[in-house]
Amino acid sequence: xxxxxxxxxxxxxxxxxxxxxxxxxxxxxxxxxxxxxxxxxxxxxxxxxxxxxxxxxxxxxxxxxxxxxxxxxxxxxxxxxxxxxxxxxxxxxxxxxxxxxxxxxxxxxxxxxxxxxxxxxxxxxxxxxxxxxxxxxxxxxxxxxxxxxxxxxxxxxxxxxxxxxxxxxxxxxxxxxxxxxxxxxx
Amino acid sequence: xxxxxxxxxxxxxxxxxxxxxxxxxxxxxxxxxxxxxxxxxxxxxxxxxxxxxxxxxxxxxxxxxxxxxxxxxxxxxxxxxxxxxxxxxxxxxxxxxxxxxxxxxxxxxxxxxxxxxxxxxxxxxxxxxxxxxxxxxxxxxxxxxxxxxxxxxxxxxxxxxxxxxxxxxxxxxxxxxxxxxxxxxxxxxxxxxxxxxxxxxxxxxxxxxxxxxxxxxxxxxxxxxxxxxxxxxxxxxxxxxxxxxxxxxxxxxxxxxxxxxxxxxxxxxxxxxxxxxxxxxxxxxxxxxxxxxxxxxxxxxxxxxxxxxxxxxxxxxxxxxxxxxxxxxxxxxxxxxxxxxxxxxxxxxxxxxxxxxxxxxxxxxxxxxxxxxxxxxxxxxxxxxxxxxxxxxxxxxxxxxxxxxxxxxxxxxxxxxxxxxxxxxxxxxxxxxxxxxxxxxxxxxxxxxxxx
Numbered sequence: 174x175x176x177x178x179x180x181x182x183x184x185x186x187x188x189x190x191x192x193x194x195x196x197x198x199x200x201x202x203x204x205x206x207x208x209x210x211x212x213x214x215x216x217x218x219x220x221x222x223x224x225x226x227x228x229x230x231x232x233x234x235x236x237x238x239x240x241x242x243x244x245x246x247x248x249x250x251x252x253x254x255x256x257x258x259x260x261x262x263x264x265x266x267x268x269x270x271x272x273x274x275x276x277x278x279x280x281x282x283x284x285x286x287x288x289x290x291x292x293x294x295x296x297x298x299x300x301x302x303x304x305x306x307x308x309x310x311x312x313x314x315x316x317x318x319x320x321x322x323x324x325x326x327x328x329x330x331x332x333x334x335x336x337x338x339x340x341x342x343x344x345x346x347x348x349x350x351x352x353x354x355x356x357x358x359x
Numbered sequence: 360x361x362x363x364x365x366x367x368x369x370x371x372x373x374x375x376x377x378x379x380x381x382x383x384x385x386x387x388x389x390x391x392x393x394x395x396x397x398x399x400x401x402x403x404x405x406x407x408x409x410x411x412x413x414x415x416x417x418x419x420x421x422x423x424x425x426x427x428x429x430x431x432x433x434x435x436x437x438x439x440x441x442x443x444x445x446x447x448x449x450x451x452x453x454x455x456x457x458x459x460x461x462x463x464x465x466x467x468x469x470x471x472x473x474x475x476x477x478x479x480x481x482x483x484x485x486x487x488x489x490x491x492x493x494x495x496x497x498x499x500x501x502x503x504x505x506x507x508x509x510x511x512x513x514x515x516x517x518x519x520x521x522x523x524x525x526x527x528x529x530x531x532x533x534x535x536x537x538x539x540x541x542x543x544x545x546x547x548x549x550x551x552x553x554x555x556x557x558x559x560x561x562x563x564x565x566x567x568x569x570x571x572x573x574x575x576x577x578x579x580x581x582x583x584x585x586x587x588x589x590x591x592x593x594x595x596x597x598x599x600x601x602x603x604x605x606x607x608x609x610x611x612x613x614x615x616x617x618x619x620x621x622x623x624x625x626x627x628x629x630x631x632x633x634x635x636x637x638x639x640x641x642x643x644x645x646x647x648x649x650x651x652x653x654x655x656x657x658x659x660x661x662x663x664x665x666x667x668x669x670x671x672x673x674x675x676x677x678x679x680x681x682x683x684x685x686x687x688x689x690x691x692x693x694x695x696x697x698x699x700x701x702x703x704x705x706x707x708x709x710x711x712x713x714x715x716x717x718x719x720x721x722x723x724x725x726x727x728x729x730x731x732x733x734x735x736x737x738x739x740x741x742x743x744x745x746x747x748x749x750x751x752x753x754x755x756x757x758x759x760x761x762x763x764x765x766x767x768x769x770x771x772x773x774x775x776x777x778x779x780x781x782x783x784x785x786x787x788x789x790x791x792x793x794x795x796x797x798x799x800x801x802x803x804x805x806x807x808x809x810x811x
Contacts, residue, residue: 176438176642180594183646184419192416194599195409197606200399213619258584259550277609278619291631292583295576295623313605313620320601322566326432326629330608333622335576339491339507341514342382343534348490349542349549350576350623 202311206276207358210309213279217333218346219354227268227301227357236265236299242289243270243303243357258292267297267351273308274356275316280332281356282316284325291327295335300351302331306358361704366676375513380674382510387668389617390718397609406606408722411659414597415649421564421597422640428567429638432629437639442472445641449474449556449589450481452637456587458554460484462545464571464578465492466558467505467662468591468641471684474556486548488577490541497524503678505685506615506664511677545577555581559592559638560661561607565600568628569638572611572621579625587635590627594640595649595658607661610720615663648696653731657692659721666715666725672708681705688715692728699739706732770797 202209211221222230224246231239231249240261241250246268255261269288271281281302283294294300310316320328335350346352370376394400414421426436439445445468453461461478463469463485475485475496487496491508495501497520502508509517518532527540557578561570569590571578582588598607612621630636649655667673667687678686683694683702691705706729709715715725755761774797782789800808 176440176444179440180438180640180642180646181419181422183642184422184649187646187650189416192409192412194413195406197406197602198402200402216619217622262546262550280620280624285631290583292580295579295583313609314602317602317605322601324628326627326631328568328626328628329579330620330624331622332620332624335574336622337490337538337575338616339489339494339509340517340534340537342385342507342510343514345535345538347542348538348575348577349488349545349580 197314200312200314202276204276206309206311207306209276210274210279211358213275213277214333214354214356217279217354218336218344219279219333219356221356221358224357224359227355230355231266234265238263238265239268240264240266240293240297241268242287242293243268243301246303254289254293258290258296261290261292261296264293264297266299266301267293268301268303269294271302271304271308271356273310273316273319274304274358275311275313275330276309277312278332280313280316280330282320282328282330284323284328286325288327288329294329294331295350297351299353299355300331300334301355301357303357303359360682362676362680362682362708363704365680365682366672366708369511369677369680370675376675376677378513379511379677383668383674386507386616387665387718390614390665390668391617393613393617393619397613403606403610404720404722407610407661407720408659410598410603410606411721414595414599415655415658417599418594418597418649421599422594424564425562425567425597426640428564429569430567432567434567434627434629434636434638437637439639439641439643441643442641445472445591445639445643446474446477448639449591450478450483452587452589453478453483453554456553458483458587460486460548460552461554461556462486462488462548462552462581462585463556464558464573464581465489465508466556466591467502467685468558468593469556470501471643472591472641474591486545486552488545488548488581489573489575490538490577493541493545494520501679501684503686504664504667505662505687506667511679545580549580549584552581552585554587554589555585556589556591557582559590559596560611561604562592562597562638563599563601563604564597566628568601568626569596570604570608570624570626572608572624574618574622576623579623582627583631586633587637588627588630589637589639591639591641594642594645595660611661611663614665614718614720644697648693651696654692654696654728656723657689657696657725657728659723660689660693661721663720665718665720669714669718671710671712671714676708681708688725688729689723692723692725692732695732695736699736703736703740706730706736766801770799770801773797 334354335348337348494509503511514532521527673687694702713726
């Protein structure tokens, strides 16, 4: 008997009871979306900045390897998207367009369509996500309502930079992925 | 070795044990603080519990639906009835791709299946990429906590280890410095791996997608650079609908570490062009647990670790004292189902205070199940030292004369007997506890003198 038949047969043999799947109600969110979102990003060790602050960030650090996929930021790009993600290993800044943000936790939804290559937001040294202020939703229930039956092959909530606290619970930013997250809210 | 024996080993380093206790309590405290910012917190727990009840009642249909959707999305679905079959499936995929080195992100299931030693014996280099897991892997140890794998180690231990393995500066214990050294070391491994293995937090029956949550981004670094992604998933990780993720993602990280959400929450639905995704659906004792009416609720667990952080026994005995892949209260109700004899001391490693049940985001009645397991184990094992003394006590309490005589005898004897006898190994209760001073007279004598 194959693993599949074995497992399914064992489950079928167990007497079952009827347990209804509950409907998920809409929960009220008392705070202003923008204020809550900004607080959430800060708590996750990210930063909310303006377009001009982004330009300063790039200029001060003299970044040269910048890949932009966000609308209206094309002039900042210094290199095109390669075909193989391994070539992104030296990338300093990736600028990506986010679809929407979640006020309660700072999570930002991205899919294949925004990423170009799935490794991009992880392998880059610094990550910038451009987000429209009007795209903010209150909580994760509203977020999944908004995602609906979107058929993307890969979807991702990013809420902050790569981080770890595995050594004595001391928080360290920049474990494997991006060492910083900046959100340009416009 | 039993839980008490291993716990006393852990307690030998009193300072470290105290740090362990306080640090985990701090994590528990963060969970409390953040959960109180969500007015609907208790309603979310109830919803999560009901969704999981529904999953357990309809597991057959959901698994078949998940397989159908995932297959239609271009994911290759495999089924493994036990650990051996799981390991063979993983190895056969590696062999097909002539892969000799893999990167792996946190997966308690692959620990449960002992995948690492199996692959290493077959000549495959396995690199755990979660920082905590890489640390314990260097030490040839299993994780001691399911969310905080290296919580039993101090930064001095890690500094010494990294000096030896990664040639970091001797004596540099700065967590940021050590983490950066691991980043450089693991970046090389990520860039070189053709196959990446991950666990699964949630599999969605409705869409055939699965979700992996990390803070480090290590799962994604691995799978997006590799050609092949193998996701190992226990069959109980299924949830019915995509929108159910809203409930679980709100609960998971808040319960685990007190943060509002993990920084990376990846939804895998189909492979990128030219790449492969495999899912291995694993039983390994889960259907047996599902058939146990009293214990099947343990399968609702979403592996947040909150019950460990809150448990007065776990905090003071360390993860290794449990001798099971999943330690702590939830491990103590899961593991006896896998091997009753080996894990017979675990359900007793609890004060039955019920704190585990109170913090569980899916409302598993953990402490009640611990109590149920105790009864199963006592039935299976017959009498032990404690139950013999209970029988003697029963005889004494039943006969007034015997009660009177033994009372007088014990009051006399406890004064005279040396501590070595009163607190001998036979008296497990006397370990780390002091008897109160014995009164001069009985309450009955006192009452006669003063009130009659």
